[in-house]
Amino acid sequence: MMRNKNNSTNLSILIVDDETNIRKTLTVCLESRGHRVIAVSNAKDARAEADRRVFDLSFVDLRLGTDNGLDLIPALLSTSPWLKIIVITAYASVNTAVEAMRRGATDYIPKPFTPEQVELVTNRVAMFRSMEQRIATLKEDIERLHPEISFTSEHPDMQRSIALAQQVAPSEAVVLLRGPSGTGKTLLARAIHSWSRRADKPFSIVSCPTLSSELFESELFGHIKGSFTGALRDNPGRITACEGGTLFLDEIGDLPLIIQPKLLRFIQDHEYERVGDQQTRKANVRIIAATNIDIDNAVMEKKFREDLYYRLNVIQIYLPKLADHSEDIEYLAKNMLNFFGAQNHKVFRGFSDEAMKALRKYSWPGNIRELRNVVERAAILSISDPVGIENLPSSIAPYNPPVRLGDRVTLEVIEENHIRRIIAFSKSLQEAADILGIDQATLWRKRKQYSI
Structure with a gap:
């Protein structure tokens, strides 16, 4: 700008x-x-x-x-x-x-x-x-707190996607983000906005599948009082509230067909009408859209307008699933752990070798969103540093039956397994030490010895 x-x-x-x-x-x-x-x-x-x-x-x-x-x-x-x-x-x-x-x-x-x-x-x-618009954006974000992702990657496909996003950010081009659910499309849309000349203007998100076609039109374009049952006051709509900024349309492949020509008109001419109002309005808003469906197939099946698809598809950026760039898992997980640790008033050095090995080996069907949830859970539950494998869900670190008394193992293995189990199920290190019948200093040395 x-x-x-x-x-x-x-x-x-x-x-x-x-x-x-x-x-x-x-x-x-x-x-x-x-x-x-x-x-x-x-x-x-x-x-x-x-x-x-x-x-x-x-x-x-x-x-x-x-x-x-x-x-x-x-x-x-x-x-x-x-x-x-x-x-x-x-x-x-x-x-x-x-x-x-x-x-x-x-x-x-x-x-x-x-x-x-x-x-x-x-x-x-x-x-x-500027202050009012930033406050409005922060209010919208307050229920969606997320760790800030630094867009760096060791994988060539991700590197190309990030480089393309940085290249097109200063332009006014419509951007279409594609990729499986949970791959970070919303985070990348925010990053494109922050790298653009509109960075000090509002960034707003509208989720296309969450509303009926009537309510979606009102949410996007606004309505006037009395235009439908329940319209007790004027609603300026997201486009008006986003003037000068960026509007992110999430899961646009699910946009109702009846709304699609109206969105196409807005993208082409920056003109629209509020529901129940004949007054044509103009707005200066950039569109970024995202989808996780095969939108080409949706066009062929007449579920998505071909002309709208071509208008949205000026710049297409694909985000691969997390399993396809697994070399980034360690960096992402550590970054998220720092964030959620701070939220829970804890400081972590990272994950134990065993825990990180499990994170790398897992297939991550939920992609970055699933990784975020797993790390947040670990940060909340863990009382050890580094975070151990016992704080990961069983889907990622399958539960192994503990060593039993009488098994053909050393006393050291029995001690390590017992201490790990007591720590995992104790509310604090003091409680764990009391159960074990040792002082905290001894427990600290044992944790260090066994990398718990």
Whole structure:
């Protein structure tokens, strides 16, 4: 994304002033700093533009011919509650400033104003909008906390996929991520967004299979109050909320057929209508999609529109299953263990040799998502460092019957097996030491001796 000279976020700005020279001066001043500007002369045109586009900031003159700019403030905010409004007027007074703020204005500058004053308030709004959008993204992520994955790999196919993602990230191209479920498509979509010029704008996820076609259309495009049963208030939709950012459509192969032409139109023209509304709107949103199905076959079976497939398939990136790049398992597992250890107030050096051998040998049908769950479980259950094989699920480390008294084994093997079992089923090292009848220092030495 372009930056202005003060490194503020680029904004979409609406100017409302009945003086031609003011509109031209403000437009030149703001566009020279990288902002996108629409300028109109009256309240009617301002409301029409606000219905069609998403704006971050509006400069509103208090005297608009026969209209009062104060009356326009709540009208604009009803359409775009996030909008920051700067009131401009040649008739400045404390009373008008207070009234403007009461109606929802963000700031107030008197005429004549200087470019420096305009730049100051614009940069302040840019900072606020950036913070609001980041907070919105964090709120969306709060229920999906995940370890941050550093996209490095020792496998040639993964290296090519990551390199392609980094190469296309700065572009505006639609990206289609393909691969089995759990291979990290959502993580890569986030990474592409973070590597792009839209990184300081929202990143939003819509899961295509989770909603009916009616609810999905409302979730994506929004709806107006009363457009269907239960529509008790306006919903701007994910596209509006994601203005300037990236919208990730997960499992797009399951997108309802009735929605597919509407999505195709949005990708091609950036235009859409909310449910129950005839007003055509525009939005600046990049699309990244993902699927785990054979979408080529879905096209042949008429379950997915061919024209939408070709429009989505500008850049295709394939993520192989984890078993196909098993050389990355150790790095991924250690990275995840550090993350989940910190979450559970523990510090781990890693996995024991026996545990890591089991992780490498397993086939991982659930791919990276399954590995994440296994490591999180191990971090919660383990009271040893490094994490031992006893903390892995039986599907990965099949349960071996313990050595029994009288078996033809050494005393050392019996002791090791007994200590491992007691530690695995104890809530703490102190409890394990008490059961074993030794002090913690002795237990610590035994753990070190047996790499428990």
